[in-house]
Amino acid sequence: MLINEIRVLVKKEIQMEWRQKYAIHGLLLYLASTIFVCYLSFKAKQQAINPITWNTLFWLIILFMAVNAIGKSFTQESKQRNIFYYSIVSPEAVIYSKIFYNSLVMIGISFIGILFYSWVMGNPVGNLPLYLLSLILGAIGFSATLTMVAGIAAQGENSATLMSVLSFPIIIPLLLILLKLSKSAMDGISMQENWDEMATLASLDVIVIVLSGILFPYIWRH
Amino acid sequence: METLKKNYWKIACMLLLIYTIWAGFMGKVPRQAILNETVRNLYFHVTMWFTMIFLLGTSVYHSIQYLRKSDIKSDLISNAYVETGLVFATLGLVTGSLWAKFTWGDWWTNDPKLNSVAIGLLIYLAYGLVRSSMPDEQQKARISNVYNIFAFVIFMILIWILPRMTDSLHPGNGGNPGFSKYDLDSNMRLVFYPAIIAWTILGYWIANLRIRIKKLEHITSENE
Numbered sequence: 359m360l361i362n363e364i365r366v367l368v369k370k371e372i373q374m375e376w377r378q379k380y381a382i383h384g385l386l387l388y389l390a391s392t393i394f395v396c397y398l399s400f401k402a403k404q405q406a407i408n409p410i411t412w413n414t415l416f417w418l419i420i421l422f423m424a425v426n427a428i429g430k431s432f433t434q435e436s437k438q439r440n441i442f443y444y445s446i447v448s449p450e451a452v453i454y455s456k457i458f459y460n461s462l463v464m465i466g467i468s469f470i471g472i473l474f475y476s477w478v479m480g481n482p483v484g485n486l487p488l489y490l491l492s493l494i495l496g497a498i499g500f501s502a503t504l505t506m507v508a509g510i511a512a513q514g515e516n517s518a519t520l521m522s523v524l525s526f527p528i529i530i531p532l533l534l535i536l537l538k539l540s541k542s543a544m545d546g547i548s549m550q551e552n553w554d555e556m557a558t559l560a561s562l563d564v565i566v567i568v569l570s571g572i573l574f575p576y577i578w579r580h
Numbered sequence: 581m582e583t584l585k586k587n588y589w590k591i592a593c594m595l596l597l598i599y600t601i602w603a604g605f606m607g608k609v610p611r612q613a614i615l616n617e618t619v620r621n622l623y624f625h626v627t628m629w630f631t632m633i634f635l636l637g638t639s640v641y642h643s644i645q646y647l648r649k650s651d652i653k654s655d656l657i658s659n660a661y662v663e664t665g666l667v668f669a670t671l672g673l674v675t676g677s678l679w680a681k682f683t684w685g686d687w688w689t690n691d692p693k694l695n696s697v698a699i700g701l702l703i704y705l706a707y708g709l710v711r712s713s714m715p716d717e718q719q720k721a722r723i724s725n726v727y728n729i730f731a732f733v734i735f736m737i738l739i740w741i742l743p744r745m746t747d748s749l750h751p752g753n754g755g756n757p758g759f760s761k762y763d764l765d766s767n768m769r770l771v772f773y774p775a776i777i778a779w780t781i782l783g784y785w786i787a788n789l790r791i792r793i794k795k796l797e798h799i800t801s802e803n804e
Contacts, residue, residue: 362708506730513723514713523709527702528731533680562737569733573726 360454363447367455381434382463385427389471392419409482413540414545416475420468420496427467428460428504429521432512444578446495453574457505458569464497484546491549492539495556499532499563506570509577535559584788592595593785596778603771610768621679623770623775628672630776631783635665638787643725656798658728659711660790666704668783673697692743693750696740700735708730 375382386473396415400407432440443452472493483489504525513522549556604623639661646654676694677687688694710727714720743750 402660429674503734510710510723510730513719514710515715517715520709520713524706524727527699527706531734531742534742541784558741565733565737569730573730576722576726 360448360451360467363451364455367447367451371455371459373483379386381430385467385504386470388426389419389423389467389551390474392422393471393478394474401479404500406477409544410541412482413487413544414537415423416472417496417537417540419475420464420471420493421500421529421533423467423471424497424500424504425522425525427463428501428508429511429518429525431456431460431505431508433508433517449575449578450571452578453509454507454567457502457570460501460505461498464501465494468493468497469481483544485543485548488549488552489540489543490548491547491556492536492543492559495539495559495563496532496536499536499559499566502566502570503529503532506574509574514579532559532562575578584792589781590785593781597714597782600771600775600778604775608767617656618679618682619768623673623771623794625672625675625679627772627775628668628675631779632665632672634677634780635668635783636732636735636789638784639665640729646721646725649721650718652717653795657724657791658796660715660794661787662704662707662728664783664787664790666701667723667786668743669697669701669704673701685783691750693739694737696742698793702737703731710748711791775802780803 396419400411400415401467456495469490472490507528510523511517511524514520534559535555539552539559542555599624609617609619639658642654642658642661645651646658673694680689680691680694681687704771707724707727711720711724714723
């Protein structure tokens with residue numbers, strides 16, 4: 359039942375995105391221009407870039423993309439339509455479908471991002487599969503946390519400001535573990551030696567998803 | 581609120597606090613290189629974090645109560661506990677900073693525990709922003725209590741899990757000797773445990789005074 363509702367809602371999200379492509383185009387253009395600005399201000403001037411800066415810069419780009427992409431989750435649809443959803447599906451289905459859909463978008467964005475980023479900025483990553491895995495775990499974590507925050511922020515008066523103020527401190531624990539894991543991936547450390555970080559990251563993702571599922575029904579009830 | 585009318589626990593709290601301060605400054609402490617007399621900060625710094633976690637945890641309990649029963653009183657209580665918890669967090673940060681100056685040589689060092697707590701304060705300041713941005717009372721209560729539970733879980737991950745994954749300058753982390761090893765001898769325990777109880781009761785007391793003020797404010801705003 360719940361699975362069915364989630365499937366229908368995810369399908370609806372994809373179709374809506376597909377019908378008005380400007381949102382996803384805008385996101386990709388934003389990604390490309392941010393990366394190019396970083397290239398101009400770091401690589402083009404100094405020729406070389408410190409691997410740590412390379413990594414941190416990439417995660418910051420992904421973070422800003424995530425805040426922008428996910429921030430609109432609850433504001434793009436009209437109030438009447440939200441009431442319609444409220445009457446036909448369970449709130450858990452709404453939040454899980456949004457988290458699932460946002461994860462898909464973020465995984466896509468970060469993979470396109472890493473391609474373009476490596477193209478202009480070079481790629482010093484030693485263990486690429488591990489780096490891509492950290493991107494996937496990061497995308498899921500970002501979507502889960504930020505979807506919940508977007509739900510909270512959408513209730514306020516000035517939701518754009520609220521979204522950025524709420525999301526940045528709350529995303530830092532996730533970002534710190536991600537930076538640590540992706541740094542080991544850059545140094546070419548094998549997957550076996552990073553089980554700890556991966557397990558922490560995966561369990562953090564699960565905790566946030568479950569917590570969102572529990573808490574979201576209370577903010578949806580308005 | 582009945583407990584607030586009784587006096588025995590307030591007297592106990594005051595006596596314990598006087599004992600903590602007297603024994604904290606006058607009592608015997610083991611001599612340690614670098615730490616020296618600053619080891620006494622254990623009674624005044626570490627206890628702040630115990631109290632803060634107690635207060636924030638109680639606040640989450642009342643947040644859950646609010647979400648279950650939608651009683652506005654639970655929201656006021658939860659809010660008062662968060663505010664008092666933040667006071668203790670600030671005190672913990674200040675006493676820690678003072679201690680860091682005399683042992684590590686700097687007011688602020690790049691230590692994961694310090695940074696985590698600073699981020700935690702930012703998370704809770706955002707909680708205040710959430711509250712002030714909602715005009716409707718019930719909506720404000722619902723959203724801020726949801727955020728409070730969410731923030732508490734993230735904050736606990738931040739201060740319990742993350743510092744253990746990296747080296748810290750704190751005693752007991754990253755190869756530094758912990759208090760529990762040999763600093764915390766039986767003499768210090770005699771002060772440390774009463775100190776935890778005393779500061780926690782004090783936090784509870786302050787929070788309950790805040791709750792009373794908030795309830796009175798709520799009544800007057802309803803009568804207007």
